[in-house]
Amino acid sequence: MGQVEAAIGFARENKTRFVDELKALLRIPSVSTLPEHVDDVRQAAVFCATELKRIGMENVRLIETSEEERMIAASEGPAVLVPGRIGHPLVYAEWLGAAPAADGTPKPTVLCYGHYDVQPPDPLDEWKTPPFEPTERDGNLYARGAVDDKGQMWMHVKALESLFSVGGGELPVNVRVILEGEEEVGGEGIANYLREHGAALKADVALVSDTEMFAPELPTLCVGLRGMIYTEIEARGARTDLHSGMYGGAAPNPFVALAQVIAKLKDEDGKILIPGFYDKVQKPTADELKAWAALPFDEEHYRETEVGSVELTGEPGYSVMERTWARPTLDVHGMPGGFTGAGAKTVIPAKALAKVSLRLVPDMTPAESFAQYEAFVESLCPKGIELEVRLIHAGDPIVVSTDNVYVKAATDAMREVFGKETVFVRGGGSIPVVGDFVRNLKVPTVLMGFGLPDDNLHAPNEKFHLANFHRGIESIVRFLGGLS
Amino acid sequence: MGQVEAAIGFARENKTRFVDELKALLRIPSVSTLPEHVDDVRQAAVFCATELKRIGMENVRLIETSEEERMIAASEGPAVLVPGRIGHPLVYAEWLGAAPAADGTPKPTVLCYGHYDVQPPDPLDEWKTPPFEPTERDGNLYARGAVDDKGQMWMHVKALESLFSVGGGELPVNVRVILEGEEEVGGEGIANYLREHGAALKADVALVSDTEMFAPELPTLCVGLRGMIYTEIEARGARTDLHSGMYGGAAPNPFVALAQVIAKLKDEDGKILIPGFYDKVQKPTADELKAWAALPFDEEHYRETEVGSVELTGEPGYSVMERTWARPTLDVHGMPGGFTGAGAKTVIPAKALAKVSLRLVPDMTPAESFAQYEAFVESLCPKGIELEVRLIHAGDPIVVSTDNVYVKAATDAMREVFGKETVFVRGGGSIPVVGDFVRNLKVPTVLMGFGLPDDNLHAPNEKFHLANFHRGIESIVRFLGGLS
Numbered sequence: 001m002g003q004v005e006a007a008i009g010f011a012r013e014n015k016t017r018f019v020d021e022l023k024a025l026l027r028i029p030s031v032s033t034l035p036e037h038v039d040d041v042r043q044a045a046v047f048c049a050t051e052l053k054r055i056g057m058e059n060v061r062l063i064e065t066s067e068e069e070r071m072i073a074a075s076e077g078p079a080v081l082v083p084g085r086i087g088h089p090l091v092y093a094e095w096l097g098a099a100p101a102a103d104g105t106p107k108p109t110v111l112c113y114g115h116y117d118v119q120p121p122d123p124l125d126e127w128k129t130p131p132f133e134p135t136e137r138d139g140n141l142y143a144r145g146a147v148d149d150k151g152q153m154w155m156h157v158k159a160l161e162s163l164f165s166v167g168g169g170e171l172p173v174n175v176r177v178i179l180e181g182e183e184e185v186g187g188e189g190i191a192n193y194l195r196e197h198g199a200a201l202k203a204d205v206a207l208v209s210d211t212e213m214f215a216p217e218l219p220t221l222c223v224g225l226r227g228m229i230y231t232e233i234e235a236r237g238a239r240t241d242l243h244s245g246m247y248g249g250a251a252p253n254p255f256v257a258l259a260q261v262i263a264k265l266k267d268e269d270g271k272i273l274i275p276g277f278y279d280k281v282q283k284p285t286a287d288e289l290k291a292w293a294a295l296p297f298d299e300e301h302y303r304e305t306e307v308g309s310v311e312l313t314g315e316p317g318y319s320v321m322e323r324t325w326a327r328p329t330l331d332v333h334g335m336p337g338g339f340t341g342a343g344a345k346t347v348i349p350a351k352a353l354a355k356v357s358l359r360l361v362p363d364m365t366p367a368e369s370f371a372q373y374e375a376f377v378e379s380l381c382p383k384g385i386e387l388e389v390r391l392i393h394a395g396d397p398i399v400v401s402t403d404n405v406y407v408k409a410a411t412d413a414m415r416e417v418f419g420k421e422t423v424f425v426r427g428g429g430s431i432p433v434v435g436d437f438v439r440n441l442k443v444p445t446v447l448m449g450f451g452l453p454d455d456n457l458h459a460p461n462e463k464f465h466l467a468n469f470h471r472g473i474e475s476i477v478r479f480l481g482g483l484s
Numbered sequence: 485m486g487q488v489e490a491a492i493g494f495a496r497e498n499k500t501r502f503v504d505e506l507k508a509l510l511r512i513p514s515v516s517t518l519p520e521h522v523d524d525v526r527q528a529a530v531f532c533a534t535e536l537k538r539i540g541m542e543n544v545r546l547i548e549t550s551e552e553e554r555m556i557a558a559s560e561g562p563a564v565l566v567p568g569r570i571g572h573p574l575v576y577a578e579w580l581g582a583a584p585a586a587d588g589t590p591k592p593t594v595l596c597y598g599h600y601d602v603q604p605p606d607p608l609d610e611w612k613t614p615p616f617e618p619t620e621r622d623g624n625l626y627a628r629g630a631v632d633d634k635g636q637m638w639m640h641v642k643a644l645e646s647l648f649s650v651g652g653g654e655l656p657v658n659v660r661v662i663l664e665g666e667e668e669v670g671g672e673g674i675a676n677y678l679r680e681h682g683a684a685l686k687a688d689v690a691l692v693s694d695t696e697m698f699a700p701e702l703p704t705l706c707v708g709l710r711g712m713i714y715t716e717i718e719a720r721g722a723r724t725d726l727h728s729g730m731y732g733g734a735a736p737n738p739f740v741a742l743a744q745v746i747a748k749l750k751d752e753d754g755k756i757l758i759p760g761f762y763d764k765v766q767k768p769t770a771d772e773l774k775a776w777a778a779l780p781f782d783e784e785h786y787r788e789t790e791v792g793s794v795e796l797t798g799e800p801g802y803s804v805m806e807r808t809w810a811r812p813t814l815d816v817h818g819m820p821g822g823f824t825g826a827g828a829k830t831v832i833p834a835k836a837l838a839k840v841s842l843r844l845v846p847d848m849t850p851a852e853s854f855a856q857y858e859a860f861v862e863s864l865c866p867k868g869i870e871l872e873v874r875l876i877h878a879g880d881p882i883v884v885s886t887d888n889v890y891v892k893a894a895t896d897a898m899r900e901v902f903g904k905e906t907v908f909v910r911g912g913g914s915i916p917v918v919g920d921f922v923r924n925l926k927v928p929t930v931l932m933g934f935g936l937p938d939d940n941l942h943a944p945n946e947k948f949h950l951a952n953f954h955r956g957i958e959s960i961v962r963f964l965g966g967l968s
Contacts, residue, residue, distance in 0.1 A: 245913020429729020
């Protein structure tokens, strides 16, 4: 029995332990965007590093990305100072001892990427069990980060452990692991590191498991991701909060102003009205559109089970796949300011904020898109109001190549595990590091994810289907073995 | 020396103690809209009742307005259930022993009204000194409630004390005192009480000190108040919070929906677009407009010192006085929901709220105005969204009569204290109880207020100019004496 089959046996024997370890990691509330969790984020990094060392990886270390006050910059766009923000560390590990093939050909080096930070858990009262007390129900593991991305990152670690354990402390290929703790806040730390120290991560292919399968039982590779710009619009009116009885009719209202601006940013069908915003949008190829149309997708079922709204929205004339994968979009995430308690307070707030993000598609760039957006927002400034537009973070849209041996190895591995051919899809979300891999390492990225569409990413009751956790480990074992 | 002159002497001798007592009352955070302050609100009621008893008032008691779960209803409009809300008590006191005049004519009965509840203090970080630690600076007393209305209510109590003290425990007229603890949340408790037990407050005139002077040194009577409806619009889209990467372009966004609705409620000049909304609006009389035009008012100075915005807003063709006193307006006070922390969270929230109020002027009614508003908002419902419109509280607009002996007594009293003729203005805010007095007691109300335009009502750094606190006491002493 070869190393791959033995490693799969090992993984099956240790299923319970693997899940228990994952639960321990999920108990650490490593919410990267909230300053009060900075120590938790570091604790999660240490947890991962400790385990990587234990299983046999070498040169394991934390790489600091911190400065007392640092700039969070768009990859090419303007920079914004976030006072007091502390960067979260990278975790690095390597094992580069794979023996060359009989003909002397060196084994490839695979760069395994994951992130150990998570989204905030709010709204807390909508969780059936607490977000940081991992709970199994109906074959699923519920916790913030279960699938995004601690659970999927842990598949990599456990696949490596399985191969090490049955291979006399050796892997079939060379492996580097890089984990980040800022994926949910834009990934600026790893972007800087890749820009300055890309050579230290020299590899032949990157493996990222931070995406989902198109449907249960359907092995999926993601070959494109939207980019994004995440912004804040601050509207300022009066110098201080005023009483709406005394000043209503004379003082500008920042919330009304923001509403007027937002209502002009996209029309009621979802078309974004920023001049020039669609100029660089590339239509998917005819082949890609044909493949998408052939995917098992029932729009009414999607509306009912995944979204749950009375109707779907978005640009007419485009399918849901096109609208969520290949068209730019604009969303408002929150509007802090003023009075948000129960009951009534008749305040005209001095200022109000809108947290607005725009998803970008190839060949848009964050820098140009932000410049268009900022100029348009400023042109809409209502009477009596001062607007300030800030870029919080940004990521490039990407399309990855499918025409290489790594994609073939991935589809072979998943065919073995799932008994089905792999489908190629895109993702609507942004994984900023994939663009950084393309730009700085110039290597193909295999986006092999095992989440499910109803896993509640970024929402209450996030979960990971445990069968997919285990199939993910087996797929990665076979993928690494297949590259040998 | 008569009782009035002696009482003024007493008040002057006791200035420091009067302010110290007020400070003690201001230290009680009696925020009526926040459930966590329910005990503080009651403590403030007890504080006032104890003092009223001490100075010589009789039959002093708390009147409960509480039910375990109660309805907060518009005076005539639809009702809304607020689960678990606890009504705050009224404080009642009386002294009805005034001897008739030599010719046997009974002395009039004056109903003194005030409120001991306050607005929430947020945003806390904008207070120079803490809102519930009263602090004197530059002749002003800074605290939440300093002028609205604890300080002005305390003027009544101290005027009564001064008259009692020098009058052998007698007042020159009959007096009832009614204080409420729900003025800042709509005043439903006192409204119910007046409707059901109005006879218990039988009086000839009501005296309310909860308004401001038009300018420093300028004695002012308020003869009109706007009404209001305070509402919430809840927009619901997806069943749960969704990731804007995965669902942006297909899932409805409740904040965008609210922005679209709000942007259609009034135009960019401030004209409200609700069909029929202006139908019942009465234009002020030519005399009133002429008097307003003669008031000492510099619009640029007002913009600069009171509002502090780059421009004023509001309907073209109307003066600031007309816009804030005699025209309906619409304001948004807060938009709770979604992600409001620092940093980035890419959520499409399942729901979002807008807290929206509309000021009403004679002869609009809350019931009809809310019905028009609700129907219009519902007609604007964006695709994929479900809207719910809720009425939180309501108050009638009123105009009070100036043609009676009570107004003459008030202007005489203030001429004596300030050395100037009184100006007649309106107020933009709502004092719901004034409408209740008109409807249920059928007595005229004298709105004799001593706040200043820069007193920061409902805002950080609320203050009361202490000279006006003392002049207010003297004016009320003279007013009561003048009615004898």
